[in-house]
Amino acid sequence: MKRPIKAIIGAVIAGAALVSPGWAQDKGTIYYMVPTLLDEFQTESVSAIESFLGQVGYKTVTLNADNKTDIQQSQMNDAILLDPDAIVIAPVDFNALTPSIERARAAGVPVMIFDRQITSTMIDFTSVAGTVEIGHVAAGEIQRLLSERNGAVRGKVLQVLGDPGDPYTLDIQAGFEERMAEYGDVTIISLPAMQWEASNAGSIVSDQMLANPDIDLIFVHAAHLAVAAVAALEAAGKKPGDVMLVSSNGAPVGLDLIRQGWEQVEVEQPLYAQAAAIAMFADKVVNKQPIEPGTYEVLGLQSEVTIEAWGPNIKIPGAAITRDNIDEPRFWGNLTAPKDPITPVE
Amino acid sequence: MTPRRRALIEFILDNLVWLMLIVVLIVFSLTVPRFFQFGIFANIFEQSTFVGVMAIGLAIVIISGNLDLSVESTAALSAMVTGLLFATQGIGMGITLGADWLLIPVSLAIALLVGTAIGLINGFLVIRVGMSAFIVTLASFIWVRGLVVAISGGRSAQSLPPAIRVIGIETVLGIPLLAWISVGCFVVFSVLMARTPFGRYVILVGGNPNATFRAGINNDRILWAGFAIAGCLAGLAGWLLAIRTSGATANLGTGMLFNAFAAVVIGGVSLKGGIGRLPGVYAGVLLLYSIHTAINLMGLPAHFTQMILGGLVLAAVLLDTLKLRLRERLL
Numbered sequence: 001m002k003r004p005i006k007a008i009i010g011a012v013i014a015g016a017a018l019v020s021p022g023w024a025q026d027k028g029t030i031y032y033m034v035p036t037l038l039d040e041f042q043t044e045s046v047s048a049i050e051s052f053l054g055q056v057g058y059k060t061v062t063l064n065a066d067n068k069t070d071i072q073q074s075q076m077n078d079a080i081l082l083d084p085d086a087i088v089i090a091p092v093d094f095n096a097l098t099p100s101i102e103r104a105r106a107a108g109v110p111v112m113i114f115d116r117q118i119t120s121t122m123i124d125f126t127s128v129a130g131t132v133e134i135g136h137v138a139a140g141e142i143q144r145l146l147s148e149r150n151g152a153v154r155g156k157v158l159q160v161l162g163d164p165g166d167p168y169t170l171d172i173q174a175g176f177e178e179r180m181a182e183y184g185d186v187t188i189i190s191l192p193a194m195q196w197e198a199s200n201a202g203s204i205v206s207d208q209m210l211a212n213p214d215i216d217l218i219f220v221h222a223a224h225l226a227v228a229a230v231a232a233l234e235a236a237g238k239k240p241g242d243v244m245l246v247s248s249n250g251a252p253v254g255l256d257l258i259r260q261g262w263e264q265v266e267v268e269q270p271l272y273a274q275a276a277a278i279a280m281f282a283d284k285v286v287n288k289q290p291i292e293p294g295t296y297e298v299l300g301l302q303s304e305v306t307i308e309a310w311g312p313n314i315k316i317p318g319a320a321i322t323r324d325n326i327d328e329p330r331f332w333g334n335l336t337a338p339k340d341p342i343t344p345v346e
Numbered sequence: 347m348t349p350r351r352r353a354l355i356e357f358i359l360d361n362l363v364w365l366m367l368i369v370v371l372i373v374f375s376l377t378v379p380r381f382f383q384f385g386i387f388a389n390i391f392e393q394s395t396f397v398g399v400m401a402i403g404l405a406i407v408i409i410s411g412n413l414d415l416s417v418e419s420t421a422a423l424s425a426m427v428t429g430l431l432f433a434t435q436g437i438g439m440g441i442t443l444g445a446d447w448l449l450i451p452v453s454l455a456i457a458l459l460v461g462t463a464i465g466l467i468n469g470f471l472v473i474r475v476g477m478s479a480f481i482v483t484l485a486s487f488i489w490v491r492g493l494v495v496a497i498s499g500g501r502s503a504q505s506l507p508p509a510i511r512v513i514g515i516e517t518v519l520g521i522p523l524l525a526w527i528s529v530g531c532f533v534v535f536s537v538l539m540a541r542t543p544f545g546r547y548v549i550l551v552g553g554n555p556n557a558t559f560r561a562g563i564n565n566d567r568i569l570w571a572g573f574a575i576a577g578c579l580a581g582l583a584g585w586l587l588a589i590r591t592s593g594a595t596a597n598l599g600t601g602m603l604f605n606a607f608a609a610v611v612i613g614g615v616s617l618k619g620g621i622g623r624l625p626g627v628y629a630g631v632l633l634l635y636s637i638h639t640a641i642n643l644m645g646l647p648a649h650f651t652q653m654i655l656g657g658l659v660l661a662a663v664l665l666d667t668l669k670l671r672l673r674e675r676l677l
Contacts, residue, residue, distance in 0.1 A: 037500040037596070038495065038500060038595070038596040038597040038600075039596075039597070040501050040502060042500065043499060043500030191642060194601060194652075195600045195601050196600075197599070197601060198591045198595050199396065199599070200601075203393045203638065203639075203642065204642055206389050207642040208642065208643075210380070210383060211379075211380040211643050224502050227592060227595075228591040228592075230592070231511075234514075235514055235515050235522065235590075251502075252436055252501075253436050253593075256436070256505065260505075
């Protein structure tokens, strides 16, 4: 009972720390369009964005699109009519939202992008870890793990994607395969878990462990899929470490799997820092002030703002979580909300 | 036509889906590399467990002339309740009982109760209030999934204790215990439907409720039982799903309703009610998961699964129509 109690206490403390403070929410209202609430990353992003924007003086209204592009488009159209100070959007579909974003900006409502990059139109501010870059980090770690096990970067990797209709997973795949392309001795088998559903991932792992029993490593694109992969490995009689496991997004369950020895690396998306950057630059965006390129410290992470063809873009480095650094509070999977107050960029 | 020939034709028509399954398995064994091995067949049995158990309840409701679109969400709810109470990581409360062996019966009872409760709510609104089963269960499909998100806060519960996980790990005669459970369910409910008055009443009520009413059969009681069984079995499917994935996520089971419906239709159950046999439904489930597995092994893009499944459902309905015409003409 000790672990669950500790986990609950941790979650309660993190939740309490993320509760929006009552002070200073007088600068206006910002709408946050979250793509879904069926995903721990997105659920935690709501708490983080509402809390951080609250700290810099904005009230946040969150709308959930249930992973449906048409619903998110409608929500955008409705929000524009309510004349908010800004809209923060994590788009369901990276390109389908472009007309709605252009409509919002034409109506004078600035738009900020959170987590999922749109490059096909002008955006007032973008805060991303970079999904392609997550693939790059994963590739680097997988090269290291294969090398440690096989003496060189060679072997067989099963890549379990999320839903094949979701550009998020396709970007990670593109980044990963781009960096693995030069290693001809690595065979990559890629299969999608439809609708990001865990038992689909489990079935893929069960089948592939029979068809390709020499798989060295499984790379899954979300931690909740890793749990089902582990269950399938366990059912196949495997022990922790028999088949290496790498996952992405940094959810609490992924960190638990590292602690249990089943998973070697979790590539985290720096959720708290991404959300904090939105709050840090909110005043600039709302007041339509220019954003200067350069290096900014976001919750202790050195992050680079560049002015891209689609507007100011801050890229926050993702990190590889291993047994060595797993307990660091900066990882959102530990559900330890940052204690330092968010300070708007002057 | 001789009685022997007539019996043969009738047998073939009644078991067409099993023939399809055998043909598909032979074709895959010959054409898909590494498909033909005991482990893959065991995997197909195991993977078909959840949709299979769900499809039994769905088929019974459909045969009784109604519809239950809520089974997927009901399974997700019972999975989440199981995860929430007994998982030790994530949002799991990690409840322990005096003895480890109690975990299985207690968690199972809770999951079945959750499922049955949803089934009875559906039954109340359809039978007592007189609302359309389509609308009521569609609403349940939505609100029950919403409840899953609400009680979990979108987070997941992971790591069920080994005393429960044993169901998802152990094998009997090389076949996973999970698969035996679904086979057991199909045997029990097939006997119930084919060999008991209840089963016959379900078919009769679905075929012509006015006739059964006039014959003194309590139609409502049969319909209540149908919804309760569908909910209860969805609860069981959710419990098994939680064990297989060692916990629950808010989107667990998404998409299974379509697979359960496809299996029911491919298995020869008429959506108009009154016609259908559960062994055919099991063959339909096995057929679907054989295709899923073959696609996994071939490494085809997943979209192919959906296209093939859609085509298969269409073919099954077409075949059903042809069967009826053939039966009228020949028998």
